[in-house]
Amino acid sequence: MRPRKKGQQYEICYRCPGYTKPIYERFPTYEAANLRIAQIEYEKSIGEFRPPKQTPIQTKRSQKKFITVSELLDEYVQVYGLNHWGDSFLSCNLHRIEHYIKPYLGNVAVKDLTTHDLDLFYDSLQDKPAVVLKGHKKTDACVSRSVIEKTHALLRSALNQAVIWEYIPSNPALRVTLPKYQPQERTVWSASEAQQALDACTDPVLKLCMLLALGCSMRVGEILGLTWDCVDISEDAICAGTAHVRITKELKRCQKDSLAALERRGRSTVLLTFPEWKQTGSSTSLVLKAPKTESSVRKVFLPKTVSMALAEEKDRQQRTKEMLDSDYQDFGLVIAHEDGRPYEERQIAFLLRKLTDATGLPPVVFHSLRHCSASLKLQIGGGNIKAVQGDTGHAQSRMVTDLYAHTNNEERRRLAEKVESDFFQKRADTQQEKPMDDAVGLAYRLLQENPDIAKLIIATLQKQA
DSSP: OOOEEETTEEEEEEOOTTOSSOEEEEESSHHHHHHHHHHHHHHHHTTOOOOOSSOHHHHHHHHOSSOBHHHHHHHHIIIIIHHHOOHHHHHHHHHHIIIIIHHHHTTSBGGGOOHHHHHHHHHHHTTSBOOOOTTSOOOOOBOOHHHHHHHHHHHHHHHHHHHHTTSSSSOGGGGOOOOOOOOOOOOOOOHHHHHHHHHHOOOHHHHHHHHHHHHHOOOHHHHHTOBGGGEEOOHHHHHHTOOEEEEOOEEEEEEHHHHHHHHHTTOOOEEEEOOOOSOSSOSEEEEEEOOSSGGGOEEEEOOHHHHHHHHHHHHHHHHHHHHHGGGSOOOOBSSBOTTSOBOOHHHHHHHHHHHHHHHOOOOOOTHHHHHHHHHHHHHHTTSOHHHHHHHHTOSSTHHIIIIIOOOOHHHHHHHHHHHIIIIIHHHHHHHHHHHHHHHHHHHHHHHHHOHHHHHHHHHHHHHHO
């Protein structure tokens, strides 16, 4: 047990008999924290260890009446974030706090923070260099407006908590003016382009990933985390059309400190942590974890083409296992290297980029195939949104229509042809028939109004006969 610096204070964490959750205490100095650790260890050694009489929350209340933005964010993460966020969202928010908020607003007292301060902060942030995470390519770009919008959402939520905790009477972030942000539309393949990509793909791993994304609307993490115990491709199931996969986990590379923080709070969703093959001392771990939402856990029925491709891959893996024997690291993964190790998202992205470069197809990210799948299923299924929602695993059906249903030029061209044939062409045919109908009606009315003319016409026809 060692003190850890939290904002301007030092925190210790320990467990006490009779308490299910760990106890956190904070002290103004490093020495005071070490003194408390020594006291705890001594009381444990003589069997008289007791938890503190004052709860940590009561202590914080008296100490933090006037706090800075930096201290507020530390408390916000500990009290709110670790109880509500997942590991990915936690890592992203910690990155924004450390690199975009604290350097510029960290020392500002929360009670003195104004809407004008925030307006100036967001405006100046556009000219600041973007902080690139370790392992990512440097681009020398400034902070994007997308990052500014997400940073504002984080700061607004933290200041809402400050209002609830009675640090400030109102939230100054509610009335700010953000730089205008227009999200870019995602490039998505049409049906013909997706078919062309499948026909041109010669890499068996990428092709199977593409089949699962297009046929089952799966996320790339769900595809890479799919294990054979969640796949039913028996001959009876394929013949009956009931072959399916059960999506219960995803593969992801996560920050170790975020995983550890959630583990301490009893909120870890990690099912398996893979060993580190290449480097030691890495700040990230490759894990199998539960999907991000409950609705993401689902059963998806397989098209026959996808079922047959999975059956071929299972046979190939079995032959490889027999050949490599103990050298094969069997994690039960459907998408695996020759020795059984998992593929990562960046490796699949590299294979997809090679395919688009070779074929001249529009460059897309792998997640675009999920968008393409949702659009195809809506079109082929006659607009059955609930069925598509079941495959994509969204909690709300509007996500399918608002974000995942894409139109493309080919579909719009066919729509224009259908409007021409079903509307304009019918209108033109109707107009051609209308003059004839009007002439007959006019003659009929004239004969009714002048019977003598009718008798004259009849007599003339009889003479001609």
